[in-house]
Amino acid sequence: MTHTPPRASHDHEPHAAHQHGADHDADGQAEILDLDAEVLAEHIASITAWLPVGAGPRHIVDLGCGTGTGTFALLERFPHAEVTAVDTSTSHLHRLFEKATKLGLADRVHPVQADLDATTWPDLGTPELVWASASMHHMADPDRTLRQVHDTLAPGGLFAVVELAGFPRFLPEDAPEDRPGLEERCHAALDRHHAEHVPHRGADWGYKLTATGFTVEAERTITVHIGPPHTDAVGRYALNSLRRMRSRVARTLTAEDLTALDRLLDTDSPHSILRRGDLTVRTERMVWAARRT
């Protein structure tokens, strides 16, 4: 295929306001997704290496590809494959395609702008592998999306669902000194926010996949624990993640917790998270490998 910038699925273009809103949010999200790729590169590679795919797939679809973390990991793992990268965000897709061009991989990446909540999808071909990382829980009706994936996959093809246990944790439990346990309270507030706004987060994907007609061949949990000491990327990852959490939970934190959080997020403050030497990255990824039989 030729070098193509993101192709819009005009038949199913999201409503303009939705699109604008999605891309406004995407701007804040893109940097975290890129840092996620950098900091967790080894763990993501271990997931792609583990996939029970036999002979390498030639056509892969990355659903909710974001800025390309999975796309590039899959291109590396399967050197003969091409990836159709699908996302609702045009700015994520542009970022992904710019990276592909810089890496000399543009010939192997086909960005498609589409809303996967639409009842009809654009033609994504007949992939042997579909990958959805941290995107299934965003779907309005995941059971319908699972049926659409099932019908899109080649017979015998594999669907890899990767989900995460929320934002990573970075601070020691007794930090910061004046408000110990702050990060845990932010996570509790975020869980309440997600329960209201992202109800499919934490769903039983193994059960849902089986109910759709997939055979779940394998599942695993990857436990991540990095540092200390930590790299600059981990510091920026912690800063950006906590900033994003703040935007979700500020209204429900106590004034004292919000002040302590703001001190951590103030990069000019001596209490800035960037100045801490005790940061770690602690999180989990769950993976389901499901076959269309």
Ligand SMILES: C[S@@+](CC[C@H](N)C(=O)[O-])C[C@H]1O[C@@H](n2cnc3c(N)ncnc32)[C@H](O)[C@@H]1O
């Ligand atoms: C948390 S990000 C994960 C991105 C990427 N898969 C990764 O692992 O870094 C979720 C992605 O799903 C996309 N997304 C959410 N709802 C979508 C929908 N209805 N249709 C297409 N993409 C969607 C978002 O734009 C975002 O890029």
